[in-house]
Amino acid sequence: MLARVVENVYWLSRYLERAENTARIIGVNTNLLLDLPGGIAPGWLPLVDISGNRAEFDARNEGKGARGDERDVVQFLISDKENPGSICSSLAAARENARTLREILPTEAWELLNEFFAEFNKDAATGINKRTRFDFLKRIVVALQTIAGMLDGTMNRNDAHTFSTLGRNLERADMTSRIVDVRSAQLLPAETPELRPFETVQWMSVLKSLSGYQMYRLRMRTRVRRTDVLQFLLRDDQFPRSCQFCLTQLDNSLKPLPRSEGVLEQIETAAKFIERAPLATLDQPGLHELIDNIQLHIHNVHNGIAESYFPSGNVSGVQRMSLQSQTQSQRQTSLSFGERAKA
Numbered sequence: 001m002l003a004r005v006v007e008n009v010y011w012l013s014r015y016l017e018r019a020e021n022t023a024r025i026i027g028v029n030t031n032l033l034l035d036l037p038g039g040i041a042p043g044w045l046p047l048v049d050i051s052g053n054r055a056e057f058d059a060r061n062e063g064k065g066a067r068g069d070e071r072d073v074v075q076f077l078i079s080d081k082e083n084p085g086s087i088c089s090s091l092a093a094a095r096e097n098a099r100t101l102r103e104i105l106p107t108e109a110w111e112l113l114n115e116f117f118a119e120f121n122k123d124a125a126t127g128i129n130k131r132t133r134f135d136f137l138k139r140i141v142v143a144l145q146t147i148a149g150m151l152d153g154t155m156n157r158n159d160a161h162t163f164s165t166l167g168r169n170l171e172r173a174d175m176t177s178r179i180v181d182v183r184s185a186q187l188l189p190a191e192t193p194e195l196r197p198f199e200t201v202q203w204m205s206v207l208k209s210l211s212g213y214q215m216y217r218l219r220m221r222t223r224v225r226r227t228d229v230l231q232f233l234l235r236d237d238q239f240p241r242s243c244q245f246c247l248t249q250l251d252n253s254l255k256p257l258p259r260s261e262g263v264l265e266q267i268e269t270a271a272k273f274i275e276r277a278p279l280a281t282l283d284q285p286g287l288h289e290l291i292d293n294i295q296l297h298i299h300n301v302h303n304g305i306a307e308s309y310f311p312s313g314n315v316s317g318v319q320r321m322s323l324q325s326q327t328q329s330q331r332q333t334s335l336s337f338g339e340r341a342k343a
Helices: 003-035 045-051 054-061 070-078 087-099 107-128 130-154 159-181 193-209 213-220 226-235 243-254 261-276 284-309 317-329 336-342
Strands: none
Touching: 003 045, 003 070, 003 087, 003 130, 003 159, 003 193, 003 284, 045 054, 045 070, 045 159, 054 070, 070 087, 070 107, 087 107, 107 130, 130 159, 159 193, 159 226, 159 243, 159 284, 193 213, 193 226, 213 226, 226 243, 226 261, 243 261, 243 284, 261 284
């Protein structure tokens, strides 16, 4: 299969997963604001930081009197066509990639993506409104899960399906780490005794945002606790949105492919890093640093895949624009935990 085709399939899956999980991140923050007292509730600007587009947001709003409040941020993340990390931009990029793949994609999936894209553009304003936001975000998640399920359930098991799986799992691992970051040092003040009564509420919101609350209770068989939730979302080998599970899926998909040795080594390094991270002793700044490093490892895996299999090498075109939103945490990152793991 042509390298350009598998590259477009890979990015189609990444964009669909990214749009779904951006909706989840907005949902996490919305729920936290409802559950927490006003004095300790997180703001909205940290979501822009997590999405990696703070400079873009500031430049866009300079001189316009924007305060970075809820409406500014939610509009930027949902419907801003110039924000490469917005749901709107991700869906547009997914549709454009799907258009070039119509000969190999199930017709029903292409039609469903088209219909949802039109519906999203018509109703995007309802996502800004606090009263209608929850239902709007829920419709996004359900629609994109339907499209992803249709692709996975009907595509032939060839190279196109392999790279679709690679894109979906890489993006899923990255976005799960970002959603965990919602509860890290960027959003909430340092842990104090006054915050402890709300600890369970906060972590339940994170689990529910990943549709993982019930699976957590079945798997961990304990109440919701910080270390157990981190263990579940980062290391569990059965929950399909945990970082470790996604890395295992990447490993399984890449092994049959030629020229995969380098990428497999990067995946193994990332898996060891997550396995050896001291989750029980991490404070909030430490958790944020851990997430930064996980995202750097994931970025390295992406680079390995791109350099080995894509005609454009690392990134190109619209992918380059959108990938900027991935690298927010990697600019000033050191591989501190990774270095410990190697040691």
